[in-house]
Amino acid sequence: MAENASVRQQPTSETYREAKAITRTATYGAIAVLEPQTGAPLASRVGVSCDFDGTPVILISRLAAHTQALLSDPRCSLLLGEPGRGDPLAHPRISISARAVEIDRATPDHARIAARYLSHQPKARLYVDLGDFRFFRLEPISASLNGGFGRAYDLTGADLLSPAPEELAAAEMGALTHMNDDHADAVALYARHYLKAGEGRWALVGTDAEGMELTNGETMRRIWFPEPIATAMDLRMTLAAMAKQAREALAK
Numbered sequence: 001m002a003e004n005a006s007v008r009q010q011p012t013s014e015t016y017r018e019a020k021a022i023t024r025t026a027t028y029g030a031i032a033v034l035e036p037q038t039g040a041p042l043a044s045r046v047g048v049s050c051d052f053d054g055t056p057v058i059l060i061s062r063l064a065a066h067t068q069a070l071l072s073d074p075r076c077s078l079l080l081g082e083p084g085r086g087d088p089l090a091h092p093r094i095s096i097s098a099r100a101v102e103i104d105r106a107t108p109d110h111a112r113i114a115a116r117y118l119s120h121q122p123k124a125r126l127y128v129d130l131g132d133f134r135f136f137r138l139e140p141i142s143a144s145l146n147g148g149f150g151r152a153y154d155l156t157g158a159d160l161l162s163p164a165p166e167e168l169a170a171a172e173m174g175a176l177t178h179m180n181d182d183h184a185d186a187v188a189l190y191a192r193h194y195l196k197a198g199e200g201r202w203a204l205v206g207t208d209a210e211g212m213e214l215t216n217g218e219t220m221r222r223i224w225f226p227e228p229i230a231t232a233m234d235l236r237m238t239l240a241a242m243a244k245q246a247r248e249a250l251a252k
Contacts, residue, residue, distance in 0.1 A: 011145075011153045017224065019145045019153075022094050023160055024050050024206070024213060025220040026080040027121060031058065031138075033069035033076050042069060048080065049120040052172065052208055053164035056080075056096065056138040057113055059124055063132055070136060074100040078138055092147045096160070098138035110135065115173050119205045120213070120220070163209040163228065171232035172207050179204045179239065186243035190214060193246035194223045207235060 009015075032043045044066045046058045056078055060067045070076060081093025103110050113135050118124055127133055140157035147153070179187055180203050191202040191214055200216035207213075211224040225238050 008152050008154050011155060011159070015145065015147075015153050016155070016159050018092060018147060019094055019143060019155055019160055020054060020162065020210070021222045022081055022092060022145075023056060023096070024054060024208075024211075025222050026056075026082075027218075027220060029056075029078050029080040031066055031076055031078050033066045034073045035065070035069055036072040042066060047121055047124065048078070049117040050206075051113055051116065051137055051164075052169040054161045054208070055140065056098065057117055058136050058138065059117060059121075059128060059133055060136065061127075061130075061132045062134065067134070070100040071102070076100050076138060090148050092145070092151075094143055094145045096138065096143045096157075097141045098157075099141060100136045100138055103135040103137060105134075112169065113137070116206065119173075119176060120215075163230070165209065165230045167231055168207075168209060168229065168235060171235060175207055175232075175235055175239070176204050183243070186239070186246075187214065189243050189246040189250065190223055191216070191221075193249050194242070195221050197221070 026048045029046060029048045030043055031046050032041050034040070035042045042065060044064070046060060046066070049057045051057050062068070076098055078096045078098060079093060080096070081091060084091045103113055114128060117135065118128065140160050142157055143155040143160055145153040145155055187202050187204050190204075190212075191197040191200065195214070197216070202214050202216045205213050205215050205220070209228050209230065211222055213220055213222050215221075225242075229235055229238055
């Protein structure tokens with residue numbers, strides 16, 4: 001036991017950011033559940049997004065074997081991380097132990113989660129309203145972050161989450177529409193300056209108390225705010241200040 005513990009490193013603020021970034025920019029993952037009839041593990045690929053606080057969210061059909069498993073026993077594990085080129089084991093990934101909670105369609109939570117999910121997963125509009133599909137929040141209990149060879153960390157479920165002020169969450173969808181429709185130039189500046197990205201059709205698809213997500217085609221990246229925010233006014237001021245900073249830096 002002591003030998004195994006020695007290979008686990010002490011998390012830092014950058015570790016927590018890396019774990020949150022992997023989770024919030026994931027669009028798919030592998031979920032492991034317990035088969036009701038046998039208790040044996042069952043793994044399947046699922047589309048993934050996050051709730052405003054960073055809790056992973058999946059949209060799955062009641063006809064799927066993993067859905068029936070979660071309804072029988074909500075314990076599950078979710079593996080996230082883009083393999084990338086070369087050795088897949090050299091790329092960061094996170095395994096999250098979680099408890100699945102089905103979201104009732106009649107609740108305010110459903111509307112918020114559906115809006116965020118479709119922002120990240122627009123192709124899901126084809127089936128999100130089908131009667132047998134349901135959202136599940138995978139509420140994290142603990143996590144194991146592997147940042148590549150020689151970088152392994154044990155995290156708590158809380159380490160993956162961000163503050164979620166109601167006012168800020170309520171303002172998110174309006175802010176996304178406003179920025180993408182009226183300030184696409186600012187979104188492009190964010191990508192060029194903060195992500196060091198090239199030209200592309202970048203869109204703002206998520207904001208939260210600590211940062212934002214941008215997409216360009218199938219690519220999703222995260223940008224961190226200079227400091228956490230709590231209100232809609234904080235969000236407007238932060239986005240404006242970051243655009244100004246990016247514009248001035250790129251003009252040099």
